[in-house]
Amino acid sequence: MKLSLASAIAFIALITSLTAHSYADRVLVIVNEDVITQSEFDYRMVTVLDELKAAGQTPPPGLSQQLLETMVSDRLQVQEAQRRGIEVSDAEVQATMERFAAQQNATVAELKAQISAAGQPFGMFQESVRDSMVISRFTDYYARSRVIVPDYEIETFIAANDLDADTSEYQIARILIKNGDNAAELARQVRDEIDTGLSFQQAVLTYSEATDAQEGGVIGWRSTGQLPEIYVSALKDVQVGEVSQVLETANGYHILKLLDMKGDRTEIIQTKVRHILISSDSKVAKSQAAKKLFDLRQRINNGEDFSALARIYSDDSVSAANGGSLGWVSPGEMVPAFEETFQKLPLGEVSQPIETQFGMHILIADDRRKKNITEQMVRGRAEQILRRQRADREYKQWIRELEEGAYVEYVATPDSLVKS
Structure with a gap:
């Protein structure tokens, strides 16, 4: 495939940069407008060799080429994830490293010292963690957005695996x-x-x-x-x-x-909620909305009907038509600030104004009930398994298509760390 003008310019700039650094790090593969270098390859190879050694296995023939192809595939997935706006924040990377360190009975600082003592750059470890998280989110995105599991497949899977066996x-x-x-x-x-x-x-x-x-x-x-x-x-x-x-x-x-x-029964607590929303995006607008909601709350506490006021004042047109009613709300369906408020609110009491990304609200919890979701949980597990199985098959094919549509040029053969 021909290299685009933009790719050529980027590559020339990259080569110029490397030349200025006296070939401190060789380019092994060009992947679109990015590259894989010898140092990145060495880091991954050391990791692979350590894993093989721990498992009591010897390096297979052709390991260097297999690893390089895997790195190309990973780089393309990270690029595609970035193109689709899938990112992992520094805080999320830090949290993952903290969990990993805890599993090793160490702190992140101790883990960093261990990696550095082994002669490996800690920055590469961080980036490998980030890339792994990005690829994981990318595969989840693919499974959710592109893979559809028909109802009949879910039902067949549940029956075949006896998942619907109710012992109640x-x-x-x-x-x-x-x-x-x-x-x-x-x-x-x-x-x-x-x-x-x-x-x-x-x-x-x-x-x-x-x-x-x-x-x-x-x-x-x-x-x-x-x-x-x-x-x-x-x-x-x-x-x-x-x-x-x-x-x-x-x-x-x-x-x-x-x-x-x-027998087992999986239950959640549902709350019957009504609310009045006044949309606001600026600090001044939120202050004015809060003042208006304080007034409405006082009127309701003085005996006026919440539903009647919701029909007049709420900016949520769908719920306003129903007197502000959101119906029975399950955990996880609403944004955190809203959910935390109605879960703590005594029945029949009107909340103080609260802020969410949608604006300012007051709300009232009319009732609570336990809801049996055992059947939904079983169905959800079955769908997740089937979606993952189908996604694994289709995702591999999609990655092959991604590779065919990308510019990939193997520039140099990596120096092997595998002893012959």
Whole structure:
């Protein structure tokens, strides 16, 4: 492939620079407008040889060329990542080095001393850490943005690997109102009476037409495979001691109470949130927005309706149409400052004005509940595995295409550190 004018100019400038330094570091490969030098190669080779020695292995034939090709591939990935705005900050590199040092029971300063004592430049170690992090983020970016896993593949994978094997067992009591005139209305009435104080046991004795009514409607311990699907679905989000909504089946209307359960269940706390946003980007605008929100908060505390004020004043047009409601919010869905506020906020209390990148807000937490996400967790794990498998295959092909479209020229053969 022909070298572009820009690449040629960059290369000439680079060669001139190296000449001025009396060939202190030889260029081995030109990679687009960048180069791989002998010192970089030596650093990587020492690392590889140390790893082989630790594993009790001898260097394979052609190791120098294999390593150089790997370095070219890595450099192209870093260049492409930079082109797409994927970066790793100095603070993130430092944090990674601190974790690495801790694994070696050392500090970063001690690690630096060890590397320097071995004759290796610590700066190259830092850059190798950065490059590894950039490439890792680049592969994640590729998996997220370019790899699609169809639902049927996820479901097949879950079934084939028995990931959906639910070991949960439930002890439940039930009320059954058989089909008949006004059965649906009666079932809703019973559920309302339970909400207003009627004990479940008394409701069973008074209304249930099931054969187990005289035993309090208790049907004992059952696995998910022993229960109707409609029962299992309803119980997923019911906590021990709570009562389900009315369930309609072919033989009537059911109301369940979860007495106890066994098995794993992954749950999160969701919060029902409303907010009023006043968009602001300058310091003066934020100060004015905060003053306005203080006024609105006082009006709400004096008895005005939060939702009515949200419809009038909030700059979040989507939630404003719903009285400021964001619905049930899960952890991680909102920016940190917003999430931290509603998680700590007592129910029914209006927050002080808070600042996010979107502007200034006041918010209110209306309710909280536990949400069973076991099924979503299983599905998420399956999708992640499949996405990674598919990404690995497609990513390698994409890297080959990246190499074919790049300007790569092997200028010199590296001096080998491998003893013959």
